Amino acid sequence: MRFVDEYRNETDAQKLLRGIMRTVTRPWTIMEICGGQTHTLIKSGIDRLLPPEITLVHGPGCPVCVTPLELIDRAIAIARQPGVIFTSFGDMLRVPGSQTDLLRVKAQGGDVRMVYSPLDALKLARKHPDHQVVFFAVGFETTAPGNAMAVWQAKQLGLSNFSILCSHVLVPPAMEAILSSPANTVQGFLAAGHVCSVMGYWEYEPIAARYHIPVVVTGFEPLDLLQGIYMTVRALEEGRVGVENQYSRAVSREGNRSAQQLMAQVFQVSDRKWRGIGAIPQSGYSLRPEFAAFDAGQRFGVAGIVAAESPVCIAGQIMQGLKKPHDCPAFGTLCTPEHPLGAPMVSSEGACAAYYQYGRAG
Amino acid sequence: MTMGDSNAPADLLAFTCPIPISDYPTITLAHGGGGRLTQMLIEKMLVPTFANPALEALHDGAVLGLPTTTGEAQTRLAFSTDSFVVSPLFFPGGDIGSLAVHGTVNDLAMCGARPLALSAGFILEEGLAMTDLWRIVQSMGQAAQRVGVPIATGDTKVVDHGKGDGIYINTSGVGIIPANVHISPTRARPGDVVIVSGRIAVHGIAIMSVREGLEFETALESDSAPLADLVSRVLAAGSEGVHVLRDPTRGGVSSALNEIAGQARVGIRLVEASIPIDDAVRGACEILGLDPLYVANEGKCIAIVAREVAEAVLAAFREDPLGQQAAIIGEVVPEHPSKVYMRSRIGGMRVVDMLSGEQLPRIC
Numbered sequence: 001m002r003f004v005d006e007y008r009n010e011t012d013a014q015k016l017l018r019g020i021m022r023t024v025t026r027p028w029t030i031m032e033i034c035g036g037q038t039h040t041l042i043k044s045g046i047d048r049l050l051p052p053e054i055t056l057v058h059g060p061g062c063p064v065c066v067t068p069l070e071l072i073d074r075a076i077a078i079a080r081q082p083g084v085i086f087t088s089f090g091d092m093l094r095v096p097g098s099q100t101d102l103l104r105v106k107a108q109g110g111d112v113r114m115v116y117s118p119l120d121a122l123k124l125a126r127k128h129p130d131h132q133v134v135f136f137a138v139g140f141e142t143t144a145p146g147n148a149m150a151v152w153q154a155k156q157l158g159l160s161n162f163s164i165l166c167s168h169v170l171v172p173p174a175m176e177a178i179l180s181s182p183a184n185t186v187q188g189f190l191a192a193g194h195v196c197s198v199m200g201y202w203e204y205e206p207i208a209a210r211y212h213i214p215v216v217v218t219g220f221e222p223l224d225l226l227q228g229i230y231m232t233v234r235a236l237e238e239g240r241v242g243v244e245n246q247y248s249r250a251v252s253r254e255g256n257r258s259a260q261q262l263m264a265q266v267f268q269v270s271d272r273k274w275r276g277i278g279a280i281p282q283s284g285y286s287l288r289p290e291f292a293a294f295d296a297g298q299r300f301g302v303a304g305i306v307a308a309e310s311p312v313c314i315a316g317q318i319m320q321g322l323k324k325p326h327d328c329p330a331f332g333t334l335c336t337p338e339h340p341l342g343a344p345m346v347s348s349e350g351a352c353a354a355y356y357q358y359g360r361a362g
Numbered sequence: 363m364t365m366g367d368s369n370a371p372a373d374l375l376a377f378t379c380p381i382p383i384s385d386y387p388t389i390t391l392a393h394g395g396g397g398r399l400t401q402m403l404i405e406k407m408l409v410p411t412f413a414n415p416a417l418e419a420l421h422d423g424a425v426l427g428l429p430t431t432t433g434e435a436q437t438r439l440a441f442s443t444d445s446f447v448v449s450p451l452f453f454p455g456g457d458i459g460s461l462a463v464h465g466t467v468n469d470l471a472m473c474g475a476r477p478l479a480l481s482a483g484f485i486l487e488e489g490l491a492m493t494d495l496w497r498i499v500q501s502m503g504q505a506a507q508r509v510g511v512p513i514a515t516g517d518t519k520v521v522d523h524g525k526g527d528g529i530y531i532n533t534s535g536v537g538i539i540p541a542n543v544h545i546s547p548t549r550a551r552p553g554d555v556v557i558v559s560g561r562i563a564v565h566g567i568a569i570m571s572v573r574e575g576l577e578f579e580t581a582l583e584s585d586s587a588p589l590a591d592l593v594s595r596v597l598a599a600g601s602e603g604v605h606v607l608r609d610p611t612r613g614g615v616s617s618a619l620n621e622i623a624g625q626a627r628v629g630i631r632l633v634e635a636s637i638p639i640d641d642a643v644r645g646a647c648e649i650l651g652l653d654p655l656y657v658a659n660e661g662k663c664i665a666i667v668a669r670e671v672a673e674a675v676l677a678a679f680r681e682d683p684l685g686q687q688a689a690i691i692g693e694v695v696p697e698h699p700s701k702v703y704m705r706s707r708i709g710g711m712r713v714v715d716m717l718s719g720e721q722l723p724r725i726c
Binding site: 004008009042043045048093103106107108116336348356357 | 388389390391392398399402574576641644645648650651701703706707708709710711712713715718719722
């Protein structure tokens with residue numbers, strides 16, 4: 001299949017692996033930011049093909065995992081209200097709140113629907129003027145343009161029955177939080193290619209310079225990741241810092257300007273709480289005051305709901321690269337996909353789910 | 363269990379539900395996904411309660427020996443049932459009627475049986491268009507005729523508007539197993555070869571594309587088809603060397619192979635690059651973030667056969683119109699019993715686990 005097979009063949013994988021092995025002379029710890037990259041690494045077995053000097057740690061780039069517990073509880077509170085059609089990407093439905101999850105709310109009669117795009121939720125709002133349609137707007141810079149577009153269109157259309165429960169987060173502040181932690185072990189980053197296709201990579205240049213690290217913008221196919229790791233190892237071995245772009249077929253330095261303009265029109269940068277990690281200043285998006293009418297948290301009076309995390313789940317440490325899933329005593333015992341204690345065990349981008357599903361027990 | 367000598371009713375609360383109610387106080391859709399939660403319902407609640415050897419074999423159908431008085435070899439019957447709740451009722455490549463016939467015919471075929479007769483139970487929703495019912499019944503009739511099996515008995519019930527998706531169909535079937543055929547998931551043994559009869563994941567993606575209104579450049583049609591003739595060919599070619607047959611419907615190839623590995627206590631090792639898959643299906647799976655190994659098939663068969671007959675069986679598959687894309691996709695190994703591993707396209711290894719619930723498309 002075109003555009004897929006080119007990035008998944010064994011001959012080129014072997015070439016890149018040999019390159020990595022020839023280059024590496026000492027231990028390095030590299031973090032892939034995005035949970036989609038974590039899954040590719042484990043699913044294709046790259047983690048076990050790399051030389052022992054290279055340790056991959058898994059980053060916070062799983063939108064499902066970092067969405068705060070209380071936001072799931074707020075979503076559940078809204079979805080239970082009569083007259084509400086609650087829409088979400090499929091991934092969020094299984095994530096445990098403090099009592100239950102959205103799939104079970106659906107099983108108990110709530111009108112919870114999976115959509116593929118926020119614009120599908122907007123269509124539902126036009127089709128059901130007698131219902132309140134709410135979209136669970138989570139994600140990084142990748143999903144933000146679509147969500148911004150949905151809100152912008154809703155305003156143009158004068159829709160009063162559409163709103164979003166917004167929990168957008170941003171990559172650069174999370175990278176800074178990881179790098180400035182005294183416990184940090186990360187020496188190089190594979191930046192998330194999809195985020196960069198929207199935002200470009202100029203934002204990472206000052207971070208790379210400030211913390212003296214290489215950052216390689218990397219794609220999501222097995223060969224992308226192998227090449228990204230190769231480029232990072234080469235930079236580390238040669239003592240180079242700065243941003244390099246492995247994913248040049250999709251990413252430019254400036255990114256997608258029209259998407260950025262739309263996002264700036266609808267969203268403003270604000271403080272955000274990250275599940276398992278805590279509050280990070282200026283690390284997310286919220287709706288600008290002129291779009292406040294589309295804020296589901298305000299509309300349904302759920303903004304006051306707060307919740308405490310499970311004391312057993314170490315998701316926060318895993319997403320900061322401080323621990324691996326199998327370092328958690330609950331992994332595979334108390335915490336399984338059937339009985340998740342935290343989001344990383346159920347998200348298709350969660351590190352715990354990858355380790356569990358693809359057999360990385362320890 | 364005895365009910366006691368008194369006339370007092372049995373204390374039902376004294377029997378503890380084997381599935382902790384605190385974990386799942388209600389049934390969720392994930393219990394119907396064909397993965398681990400479905401398995402939990404079957405193995406923890408149904409099988410221990412109905413406990414009997416035919417059920418405990420956990421095959422696609424039960425194998426029952428007819429009692430004989432003369433001491434001759436027993437005639438063995440395969441007996442199977444399946445319910446169909448597909449939405450939409452009509453989809454590219456089939457409809458709920460033909461699917462209901464194929465489903466039970468295939469379950470019997472996976473026991474090595476030629477179907478003898480089917481039953482059909484209809485649960486009709488008040489308001490279902492008579493023309494739709496007529497189309498479905500016509501389609502069932504044609505599908506049964508194609509296989510050469512009579513629909514010999516049936517039942518109809520009507521439920522209130524809003525209490526069904528138009529129509530649900532249950533079919534059951536019996537078939538006779540030839541004397542020299544011994545198909546059982548427990549017969550998979552190290553050295554055996556795993557063959558799949560064609561391109562996987564077509565049905566699930568075809569249904570999803572109509573249900574969710576997804577449009578692709580290529581129109582995808584369900585692979586729904588009766589496998590009785592194909593299985594006859596395979597059995598003729600492989601004879602007693604054919605150890606296991608399974609149709610990887612709900613839960614896909616991965617669930618079927620995990621079940622077999624668990625029941626036979628063997629390991630299974632797949633080679634990703636050898637698994638036949640249509641480009642359009644693969645593309646759809648890539649876009650939606652679904653793994654084709656977990657997507658349903660309705661006209662495919664997995665055969666686990668002795669290595670000596672593998673080439674003959676593969677040739678037999680490919681002679682049949684429904685098996686032209688058949689391929690060897692892996693082997694049974696003594697290592698990692700009860701687990702399925704796969705060699706990825708770039709040469710890494712990973713576990714292919716059973717799915718927990720339903721696959722959900724990812725965020726980005």
